[in-house]
Amino acid sequence: MMPTFLWTDIMIWSLFALIIVGIRQIASDAQKRKQWRKVFKSKTAMISVIILLFYFAIALVDSIHFKVEPSAENTTNKELISVLDMGLEHLILSVERTYSAPFALNEYSSSVVYDQSGNVQQVYLPLKNVATHINMDQSLVAYDVLTQTGWAFLIALIVMSFLILIHGYFRFKEIALRQSSSKVEGLPWSVAYITLFILIFIGTWFYLLSFDYHVLGTNKVGEDVLYQSLKSIRTGVLIGGLTTIVMLPLALVLGISAGYFKGWIDDVIQYLYTTLNSIPGVLLIAAAVLVMQSIMSTHADWFGSTEERADMRLLFLILILGMTSWTGLCRLLRAETLKISQIEYVTAAKAFGLNPFTIIRRHIMPNLVHLILIALVLDFSGLVLAEAVLSYVGVGVDPTMPSWGNMINQARLEMAREPMVWWSLLSAFIFMFVLVLAANLFADRVQWVLNPRSEK
Amino acid sequence: MFAYIIRRLLFAVPILIGVNVITFALFFMVNTPDDMARAQLGAKQTTPAMIQAWKEGRGYDKPLFYNQNSSGLNQISDTLFVQESLKLFSFDFGQSDSGRQISSDIYERMWPSLAIALPTFIIGLVTNIALALLIVLFRGSTLDRVTMGVAVAIMSISGLFYIIAGQVLFSKTWHWVPISGYAEGIDGLKFLILPVFIGVFAGIGAGIRWYRSIFLEEINKDYVRTARAKGLSEIKVLFGHVLQNGLLPILTGVVVVIPTLFMGSLIMESFFGIPGLGSYTIDAIQSQDFGIVKAMVFLGSVLYIIGLILTDISYTYFDPRVKLS
Numbered sequence: 037m038m039p040t041f042l043w044t045d046i047m048i049w050s051l052f053a054l055i056i057v058g059i060r061q062i063a064s065d066a067q068k069r070k071q072w073r074k075v076f077k078s079k080t081a082m083i084s085v086i087i088l089l090f091y092f093a094i095a096l097v098d099s100i101h102f103k104v105e106p107s108a109e110n111t112t113n114k115e116l117i118s119v120l121d122m123g124l125e126h127l128i129l130s131v132e133r134t135y136s137a138p139f140a141l142n143e144y145s146s147s148v149v150y151d152q153s154g155n156v157q158q159v160y161l162p163l164k165n166v167a168t169h170i171n172m173d174q175s176l177v178a179y180d181v182l183t184q185t186g187w188a189f190l191i192a193l194i195v196m197s198f199l200i201l202i203h204g205y206f207r208f209k210e211i212a213l214r215q216s217s218s219k220v221e222g223l224p225w226s227v228a229y230i231t232l233f234i235l236i237f238i239g240t241w242f243y244l245l246s247f248d249y250h251v252l253g254t255n256k257v258g259e260d261v262l263y264q265s266l267k268s269i270r271t272g273v274l275i276g277g278l279t280t281i282v283m284l285p286l287a288l289v290l291g292i293s294a295g296y297f298k299g300w301i302d303d304v305i306q307y308l309y310t311t312l313n314s315i316p317g318v319l320l321i322a323a324a325v326l327v328m329q330s331i332m333s334t335h336a337d338w339f340g341s342t343e344e345r346a347d348m349r350l351l352f353l354i355l356i357l358g359m360t361s362w363t364g365l366c367r368l369l370r371a372e373t374l375k376i377s378q379i380e381y382v383t384a385a386k387a388f389g390l391n392p393f394t395i396i397r398r399h400i401m402p403n404l405v406h407l408i409l410i411a412l413v414l415d416f417s418g419l420v421l422a423e424a425v426l427s428y429v430g431v432g433v434d435p436t437m438p439s440w441g442n443m444i445n446q447a448r449l450e451m452a453r454e455p456m457v458w459w460s461l462l463s464a465f466i467f468m469f470v471l472v473l474a475a476n477l478f479a480d481r482v483q484w485v486l487n488p489r490s491e492k
Numbered sequence: 493m494f495a496y497i498i499r500r501l502l503f504a505v506p507i508l509i510g511v512n513v514i515t516f517a518l519f520f521m522v523n524t525p526d527d528m529a530r531a532q533l534g535a536k537q538t539t540p541a542m543i544q545a546w547k548e549g550r551g552y553d554k555p556l557f558y559n560q561n562s563s564g565l566n567q568i569s570d571t572l573f574v575q576e577s578l579k580l581f582s583f584d585f586g587q588s589d590s591g592r593q594i595s596s597d598i599y600e601r602m603w604p605s606l607a608i609a610l611p612t613f614i615i616g617l618v619t620n621i622a623l624a625l626l627i628v629l630f631r632g633s634t635l636d637r638v639t640m641g642v643a644v645a646i647m648s649i650s651g652l653f654y655i656i657a658g659q660v661l662f663s664k665t666w667h668w669v670p671i672s673g674y675a676e677g678i679d680g681l682k683f684l685i686l687p688v689f690i691g692v693f694a695g696i697g698a699g700i701r702w703y704r705s706i707f708l709e710e711i712n713k714d715y716v717r718t719a720r721a722k723g724l725s726e727i728k729v730l731f732g733h734v735l736q737n738g739l740l741p742i743l744t745g746v747v748v749v750i751p752t753l754f755m756g757s758l759i760m761e762s763f764f765g766i767p768g769l770g771s772y773t774i775d776a777i778q779s780q781d782f783g784i785v786k787a788m789v790f791l792g793s794v795l796y797i798i799g800l801i802l803t804d805i806s807y808t809y810f811d812p813r814v815k816l817s
Binding site: 307308310311312313314315316318319320322323324326327329330334417421424425428429430431444448451452456461465468469472473476477480 | 506507510511514515518519527644645647648649650651652653656659660664752755758759773774777778780782785786788789792793796797800
């Protein structure tokens with residue numbers, strides 16, 4: 037097993053490093069710390085952040101890849117496996133023949149079978165990889181699920197009390213150091229504990245049961261839907277998180293130079309973003325992706341495995357989304373820079389003969405940080421939702437890559453079946469909804485606290 | 493006024509040329525005529541002569557930006573870029589891969605798109621503004637907080653979910669309306685109800701939040717205080733003063749989208765089988781018909797620029813403080 041770094045792996049870990057650096061910056065500045073404390077004083081913000089971190093953690097675990105040689109031991113048929121795949125190997129291997137409902141023991145649709153005397157029979161064939169420990173006895177399933185739920189609850193309880201103890205120890209130390217606990221405390225830790233407990237409980241519950249059942253059913257080719265949904269998290273987080281990282285330098289450099297230098301530079305930059313803006317977003321993305329597809333099909337030899345190819349396509353999609361979505365933030369930054377550079381202290385700095393880059397770095401940038409942060413958090417949810425639509429249109433991520441958009445796209449026609457196959461679709465929507473809702477709620481709170489103009 | 497409109501129209505020309513450069517770069521420099529010929533003729537048994545013939549047949553044999561073989565102005569004008577741009581500017585979009593005239597296809601498919609997009613737009617606008625005003629009337633109350641929570645939830649659900657859930661509930665389970673299809677005239681109404689309803693509902697979350705924030709900004713201004721001091725009821729203040737003044741910022745966001753309504757909605761039309769421009773575009777993307785995609789990109793930008801100009805004009809009309817300059 038050789039560790040392999042895909043392009044998107046490197047990018048998501050850089051994003052992780054950036055966030056850590058950002059947090060350290062905030063921690064070292066008393067005023068910023070106070071501001072962010074205010075963000076987390078809201079219970080919804082606390083819950084949202086914990087959920088976002090949970091998703092991000094899964095995406096990170098899914099972003100450490102190893103190359104495996106095709107051999108007798110490697111039964112997963114994959115060339116690249118991530119740490120998440122290792123933890124969920126039983127789900128990759130437990131492929132059924134076709135659809136099965138959540139917790140079902142038999143296939144969803146009946147098959148024609150000849151019995152020993154040669155008669156034709158319609159039977160629901162039993163699944164291959166479920167409930168072997170209770171000999172596939174339907175009457176025992178409810179009891180078994182209940183017992184395992186109990187175990188999951190117990191494990192979550194133990195893990196959580198351990199975490200609370202550790203955290204309590206550090207909090208106690210901090211309070212003892214400061215000796216003015218009543219004033220600075222007040223973060224809703226109890227809500228945080230409860231959220232974390234519920235998340236750990238749900239996670240353990242799914243994990244324990246996934247060994248014996250298809251908790252969320254299987255899809256058309258018999259793959260486990262829970263596994264698909266979990267793998268899609270990485271795609272969603274990557275598109276939401278990295279696109280903003282790609283567009284940020286463009287928006288920042290162009291927006292600030294337009295607002296600060298004015299004159300012909302401003303004209304050129306304004307022309308640039310009006311032109312880009314006037315092309316309908318989806319069409320521009322579609323056109324760029326189509327062109328990318330035709331390049332990739334003519335140069336198929338550039339890419340090694342199918343995973344690398346799919347990863348390249350995801351990277352290009354992120355780049356394209358970044359190139360088309362910087363205009364909004366750029367316009368905002370330009371307007372704000374125009375306003376700030378009229379203020380006296382900037383005029384004074386100019387009169388002192390400071391060079392423009394020093395002025396921008398020292399006097400203008402600090403006043404733009406809140407705009408940038410708000411834009412980054414606000415864009416995240418929109419991009420996660422856009423991925424689903426783009427995949428439906430056919431210009432999203434590679435069809436072989438697990439993503440909520442691809443799941444919805446594949447499952448769309450299943451609603452027309454009689455009886456309906458609903459679990460694939462619903463799982464994708466719920467996984468996506470929780471992420472987007474958490475991001476939206478967090479964005480609202482960040483905007484409310486950081487924006488000096490928000491109604492209070 | 494007339495001179496102002498003319499000047500605004502002239503400003504649009506460089507932007508459209510820019511759009512053309514982008515589309516040209518995407519479709520011709522990256523995907524060269526040779527590639528297109530090979531894709532069209534099939535990869536296996538194409539000879540250079542066949543490619544040349546294909547290119548000559550479509551006028552694709554000219555150089556991209558600069559023609560060395562010509563002289564004078566022709567060096568620039570006798571090129572693929574100028575030739576393609578001129579065709580687009582005269583709304584001559586050429587033929588699709590299936591051999592149909594794109595221009596006439598677009599003209600035909602514009603009306604079904606409009607039949608969905610226009611009612612969705614108008615009903616959505618009225619509903620959103622009415623609900624936002626109602627919420628502003630009860631600002632700070634539990635109703636306000638609950639509605640805002642629901643609005644965030646509505647915003648966080650993928651549009652695809654509303655379409656699929658709507659089709660399953662209203663068409664498949666309850667059989668109130670047909671699942672998909674389209675018909676001209678009054679018969680077509682039953683096909684339009686569900687997509688319009690879903691379109692309005694999906695937009696309500698973001699809409700209420702947007703209009704509420706506009707009205708809340710107005711409500712703290714001095715003229716509102718004066719109106720209240722005069723003894724006007726809160727309802728009169730809202731409808732007589734806040735709504736009227738709030739319409740100005742609303743105008744900026746609304747007028748710009750009106751022309752683009754012609755383009756239709758990509759997913760809505762393809763889910764409901766409506767033969768409009770949205771489903772036309774999706775089909776073209778999925779069958780990789782570059783001619784149609786190019787035409788739609790150009791058309792979309794033209795409509796957007798018209799929207800920008802309309803916004804400016806409506807602003808000067810409704811807001812006497814804005815002067816024509």
